[in-house]
Amino acid sequence: MSVRNTYRSGPDERGHFGIFGGRFVAETLMPLILAVEEAYGAAKHDSSFAEEMRWLQAHYVGRPSPIYFAERLTEHFGGAKLYFKRDELNHTGSHKINNCLGQILLAKRMGKTRIIAETGAGQHGVAVATVCARFNLPCVVYMGETDVARQAPNVFRMKLLGAEVVPVTGGTGTLKDAMNEALRDWVANVESTFYIIGTVAGPHPYPAMVRDFQSVIGAEVREQMQAQEGRLPDSLVACIGGGSNAIGLFHPFLDDESVRIIGVEAAGRGIDSGEHAASLTGGEPGVLHGNRTYLLQDGDGQIKDAYSISAGLDYPGIGPEHSWLKEIGRVEYVSVTDREALEAFQLCTAKEGIIPALEPAHALAHVANLAPGLPKDHLMVMNLCGRGDKDVFSVAEHLGVSL
């Protein structure tokens, strides 16, 4: 029997995607991480876990999310036929809930009584606070103080949902600092606490587990495109912070060689300015937050603060599977600037009547570069992974409008 080559079998049993991934954590956490791996392994093969997920996805989140032909943008770009995967219509307004449901069910199975999380834009924090309310577990969300300031509506949402929001002052007060603080909490509370990581980062098994929970996105797209167009898409585009919405869309298609796959990082004020969040385009391999991956760092291995107009993208790392997919060349990674994302944000709103989050606005900005040069029968799917309500205030500020 010949074994077909696949890009979808990773990670290995030690959590490695090529040289990336792994389990670089303090000894205090190691036994717990092994327990999470074991519990997840068991849950994956338990049909009652899958059934509960399916029920919640259908009735609580609103899955499947629609696939939507963006007709006016297609006309505007004059090239590829553009579809949006509408994960912004999910309960809580982004793809983050897909992962949170999976992890909270796992936390329940493990008998954990307290949930912690980190958040950047606040979308993951809101999704965690939401499932904690639904499943009646106390919740502490760490959030950089810079993000607390620029994402005020989400901070209030989390509090309404009953979460305690802890502003983190270290570093630039953004996502990486929030993650450090969540890890510190976890080390001190291993016995009671489950850490719901919001993206495909962290030690093994998190990158694989979060990917699996998000892969519902790509799995639905396969079926929906078959139903609508009778074939697979020709290209996929998604924005990348840590990389969870992107891998969720990409993973089910990795072995379909005809599908071109593109991840879009945040170039902030431009890669050359040094103020950006593009770990793959402007970083080097290193070890942070439990895994080896591309990181923004200086020559001494000190982590640099990421910058982006979008709070959900300014993380100095990226999920290890993306680092591997870059190195083997299966996925292309590009970056777009704040300015391009802001333009795409306005364009999407004006042409489609959909206010996107600033994160997927980055993906759309790259679609705007790409689509016009492609033939009209080219089917392109972009992950519209979040809605822009949370960003309205900061966009107004960037456009010089006072509310």
Added chain:
Amino acid sequence: MSAKSRLEHRFGALKEAGRGGLFTFVTAGDPDPETSLALVKGLPAAGADVIELGMPFSDPMADGPAIQASSLRALKAGTTLEGTLDLAAAFRQEDSETPIILMGYYNPIYRMGVDRFLERAVAAGVDGLIIVDLPPEEDEELCKPAIAAGLHWIRLTTPTTDDARLPEVLRNASGFIYYVSIMGITGTKSASREAVAAAVTRLQRHSDLPVAVGFGIKTAEDVTDTVAVADAAVVGSALVECMRANLDETGKAKPQLVEEVLAFVRALARGTRG
């Protein structure tokens, strides 16, 4: 004197003297390279039996506010991993007996390159390494190369390291075992004397290596309590806090900083002498 024998000698000498050891942690280059070197040079005479030298890192995930701030001060003052190794080498030129253990996180080492780092560490007269984010699951990275280069690999064990896991954690351990006495980050909680005694007894069932206990040890009395049940006590955050208390408003060392910190070390050292 080879790297290995320096640490073994020290534990042998402590045994002969009939007392436990005082291991002191300070961050290399905190608050500036000159003050840091003067301080480290003064530690043995003040009563430090082993010197743990922190390699500053921007994201010290297992450290509390005191050591986080200390790490950031050192980085701000321009300390790099090269600078830390220079400091160790400068210390070693004047003191051929006091063991130096480098303690920190993996990324700066990975960035420098494991081979180059080990070559420099051995040349600088470093005796061992404690790398917080390299559990036994990642032993291929640095643990095995470090042992091959002749350095001790000092393993952290914690209250969560149960009997089933302990043999794996101790497999490549050498020099001594560092028992992290609490679940948590540095500079926060303290463990009870009974809990520490039980844990040390458990470790001694699994290994012949000496046991040093750290996290939450702040005073000479804490040191006395700790060495009553373990081979050595490690003091870190309390020293770093003492340094912080001797900085001016701009974060610069006050003239008396080194003397004040060494006085504190002398007081702690009396805790090992009963």
